Amino acid sequence: MMREVKFESQNRREAQINKVLSQYGIASIEEANQICDQYGLDPYLECEQTQNICFENAKWAYTVGSAIALKEAEKTGDKSAATAAANIGIGLQSFC
Numbered sequence: 354m355m356r357e358v359k360f361e362s363q364n365r366r367e368a369q370i371n372k373v374l375s376q377y378g379i380a381s382i383e384e385a386n387q388i389c390d391q392y393g394l395d396p397y398l399e400c401e402q403t404q405n406i407c408f409e410n411a412k413w414a415y416t417v418g419s420a421i422a423l424k425e426a427e428k429t430g431d432k433s434a435a436t437a438a439a440n441i442g443i444g445l446q447s448f449c
Contacts, residue, residue, distance in 0.1 A: 354389070356397065358382045366448060370417060373447035374396035377424050382413060385444075392423055402417035415447050418444020 360366075367396060373429055389396055396415040417437050418441035425440050426432045 355383075355386065358386070358412050358413060362410075366410075372446045373443065374417065374421070377421050379420055379424065382417060385417045387422040388423055389416055394423075396417060414445045414448040415441065416444075418442065418446060420444070 364382045365411065367382075374381065374385060386397070396419040397412040400412045400415045402409070421444050422440035426437065429436075
């Protein structure tokens with residue numbers, strides 16, 4: 354599902370997030386969202402439903418991390434939970 358990307362301190366954080374995304378061949382947060390959507394995943398909504406008081410940053414961080422995990426699984430064939438979790442963590446860290 355396409356939604357407008359808006360989160361706290363977006364102007365300050367977006368460059369560092371896009372830098373991380375570019376390392377995985379992803380151009381933007383919007384593209385990360387599209388990648389998740391192509392796989393039938395909505396990490397934004399999952400995050401919101403799991404913790405309905407979470408910040409927008411968390412929802413988008415999980416979206417970014419999930420897209421990285423999906424791209425890496427596609428590239429390497431490694432679909433293990435440990436590798437997926439590590440790649441999701443890269444997305445989360447990009448927001449820090």
